Amino acid sequence: MFTNHILFSGLSEPELLTLKSHMVTKDFGKNEIIYLQDDEIKHIYLVRSGWVKLFSETVDGEESIIDILTTNHAFGYQSVMEGTKISHSAEAIEKSTIIMIPLSKVRELLSSSSVFSMNMLKLLTMKQKFRDREVEHLSLQNSPQRIGCFLLRLCNSDDNMNVDIDLPYDKSLIASRLGMKAETFSRALHKLKDEAGVHVKGGSVNISSVAKLSEYCCGSCSSSFPCEDVAEEAI
Amino acid sequence: MFTNHILFSGLSEPELLTLKSHMVTKDFGKNEIIYLQDDEIKHIYLVRSGWVKLFSETVDGEESIIDILTTNHAFGYQSVMEGTKISHSAEAIEKSTIIMIPLSKVRELLSSSSVFSMNMLKLLTMKQKFRDREVEHLSLQNSPQRIGCFLLRLCNSDDNMNVDIDLPYDKSLIASRLGMKAETFSRALHKLKDEAGVHVKGGSVNISSVAKLSEYCCGSCSSSFPCEDVAEEAI
DNA sequence: CGAGGGTTTGAAGTGCATCAAATAGTGTGG
DNA sequence: CCACACTATTTGATGCACTTCAAACCCTCG
Numbered sequence: 001m002f003t004n005h006i007l008f009s010g011l012s013e014p015e016l017l018t019l020k021s022h023m024v025t026k027d028f029g030k031n032e033i034i035y036l037q038d039d040e041i042k043h044i045y046l047v048r049s050g051w052v053k054l055f056s057e058t059v060d061g062e063e064s065i066i067d068i069l070t071t072n073h074a075f076g077y078q079s080v081m082e083g084t085k086i087s088h089s090a091e092a093i094e095k096s097t098i099i100m101i102p103l104s105k106v107r108e109l110l111s112s113s114s115v116f117s118m119n120m121l122k123l124l125t126m127k128q129k130f131r132d133r134e135v136e137h138l139s140l141q142n143s144p145q146r147i148g149c150f151l152l153r154l155c156n157s158d159d160n161m162n163v164d165i166d167l168p169y170d171k172s173l174i175a176s177r178l179g180m181k182a183e184t185f186s187r188a189l190h191k192l193k194d195e196a197g198v199h200v201k202g203g204s205v206n207i208s209s210v211a212k213l214s215e216y217c218c219g220s221c222s223s224s225f226p227c228e229d230v231a232e233e234a235i
Numbered sequence: 236m237f238t239n240h241i242l243f244s245g246l247s248e249p250e251l252l253t254l255k256s257h258m259v260t261k262d263f264g265k266n267e268i269i270y271l272q273d274d275e276i277k278h279i280y281l282v283r284s285g286w287v288k289l290f291s292e293t294v295d296g297e298e299s300i301i302d303i304l305t306t307n308h309a310f311g312y313q314s315v316m317e318g319t320k321i322s323h324s325a326e327a328i329e330k331s332t333i334i335m336i337p338l339s340k341v342r343e344l345l346s347s348s349s350v351f352s353m354n355m356l357k358l359l360t361m362k363q364k365f366r367d368r369e370v371e372h373l374s375l376q377n378s379p380q381r382i383g384c385f386l387l388r389l390c391n392s393d394d395n396m397n398v399d400i401d402l403p404y405d406k407s408l409i410a411s412r413l414g415m416k417a418e419t420f421s422r423a424l425h426k427l428k429d430e431a432g433v434h435v436k437g438g439s440v441n442i443s444s445v446a447k448l449s450e451y452c453c454g455s456c457s458s459s460f461p462c463e464d465v466a467e468e469a470i
Numbered sequence: 471c472g473a474g475g476g477t478t479t480g481a482a483g484t485g486c487a488t489c490a491a492a493t494a495g496t497g498t499g500g
Numbered sequence: 501c502c503a504c505a506c507t508a509t510t511t512g513a514t515g516c517a518c519t520t521c522a523a524a525c526c527c528t529c530g
Contacts, residue, residue, distance in 0.1 A: 037457065056371055056457040064371040064457070081353070081360045087457075088367065110353070117352045118316070118345070124359035125316045131366045132323065136291055136299040138373045139414040142517070172476065179374040184518055186478055202527090222272065222291040222299070222322075377485070407508065419486055421510055437495085 002046055002099055005072055006123055010115045019109070024100045028092035035076070040084045043100035045076040050096020051169055056088045065177045068093070068169065074123070080106055093169060133222070138179050141220045143188040146178045148196060148217035155210055157226035163207040171203075192216075237281055237334055240307055241358055245350045254344070259335045263327035270311070275319045278335035280311040285331020286404055291323045300412045303328070303404065309358070315341055328404060368457070373414050376455045378423040381413045383431060383452035390445055392461035398442040406438075427451075 002008060002023070003016060011019075025048065028034055035041050037056055045052075047069050054066040054075060066088050069075055079086050080103060092098075109116045137146055154165045167174065175185035192198040196216040197208035207213055214225035237243060237258070238251060246254075260283065263269055270276050272291055280287075282304050289301040289310055301323050304310055314321050315338060327333075344351045372381055389400045402409065410420035427433040431451040432443035442448055449460035 058375055058455050058457050059459060060454045062375050062455065064375055066367050078360050078363060081357045087364050111349055114346055121352065121355055122316045124363060125313050128313060128359060128363060129322050132301050135370060140293055140297050140299055181519060219295045220293050222293050224294060416487060
């Protein structure tokens with residue numbers, strides 16, 4: 001349910017009902033654009049299922065991935081406070097169901113409910129911390145370390161030896177998300193196998209020792225596994 | 236005055252007076268630490284004068300600069316919503332005067348004034364956009380372009396030919412802020428001279444043609460000079 | 471089965487980092 | 501005002517990480 005989302009936690013029944021009555025749910029096919037940079041958007045968005053890519057495109061056509069979102073993640077909310085022109089594009093990278101809530105209703109709620117505006121502040125603060133960490137990664141971690149860190153964030157905090165996880169989406173997308181080329185990603189995986197016991201076969205990954213992997217990655221980061229201070233869930 | 240800051244715009248006289256009565260102004264010397272990562276901070280901060288560096292340090296001692304702030308910029312506000320543990324460190328890079336406002340008062344204001352919480356939301360949204368752009372720069376622009384972009388942001392939007400500006404702080408700090416080494420910075424300046432007409436002597440810079448420079452830099456970015464969508468002032 | 475996208479591999483090139491040393495610039499005390 | 505120490509910046513030589521381009525491989529799905 002959308003009420004799981006941090007944005008809507010603690011809202012009253014009537015507030016939730018009002019929201020619900022104005023919500024629209026829409027399906028997007030694989031590679032379908034949800035909105036484009038500079039669009040005047042009229043909703044905030046919530047992923048009910050599927051995967052969504054947020055990105056921006058440079059003047060001469062290069063793409064930079066801002067985030068990749070899945071169930072229970074919100075996006076488009078930056079236009080709540082500012083003009084409605086959005087500074088990035090959004091695209092479904094596979095068949096996705098998206099909940100859309102009109103900006104007008106969100107703004108109403110924002111001025112009437114301090115609970116909601118607190119939620120919004122929490123969301124933005126969490127995102128900011130996460131982004132700060134990401135900038136740190138880009139400038140201080142090398143490619144294998146960034147991948148290792150990405151994998152660690154797919155683990156549970158109590159995972160230890162011989163952990164199996166599945167890559168959530170295409171390798172080339174992960175590469176792009178982590179600021180490297182697909183070829184570099186592929187080669188970096190080999191290095192991770194040799195130096196940190198990470199075995200990849202297709203889309204499934206086996207981490208022989210989480211401790212070993214985090215030792216390999218987290219020295220170049222300001223926090224260590226399980227990175228409790230940067231919660232990424234449900235945002 | 237601190238009332239210029241976006242955070243406090245539109246507040247009532249009594250609200251401002253209350254804030255003022257709880258504010259503390261403090262001087263920090265060059266290289267003096269204001270707070271350290273994981274400190275339990277008890278205030279939000281506002282630069283009245285001087286320069287402040289926000290940074291984080293990795294487990295094995297590397298430093299990543301998050302931001303460099305000056306007059307009328309706020310920091311430390313991320314702990315308003317979350318626990319009081321802060322995820323970065325702050326240091327005065329030269330003699331600076333800092334205004335400190337107790338978190339407790341800020342939180343009171345946040346729950347009593349919807350104007351204030353809107354301001355806070357605006358601030359965080361602006362910061363987020365700025366940060367997104369920064370990640371884009373790190374992955375898509377090369378060193379000379381990042382420097383050029385940095386210089387362009389020191390220009391006024393109506394600047395055109397033969398613009399003179401002063402570097403706001405040490406070259407090595409700018410380098411670090413832009414995610415490169417001091418040596419790379421130095422060499423990149425030569426490239427900017429040859430390819431974009433940027434002449435540097437000591438701390439003063441002459442840009443022979445803003446158009447030429449922005450042509451050199453902004454192709455690898457999702458927006459072009461004067462980058463109106465990413466306001467950095469007074470934040 | 472065959473087409474087309476995703477992934478891997480190889481060879482070569484580029485940009486940035488590193489290390490080391492020279493130079494410029496700044497502040498200090500005599 | 502100069503000599504010295506100290507720091508910031510520049511320059512050179514070299515190495516490594518990542519990219520680029522090209523080709524092979526491997527899946528998946530019609």
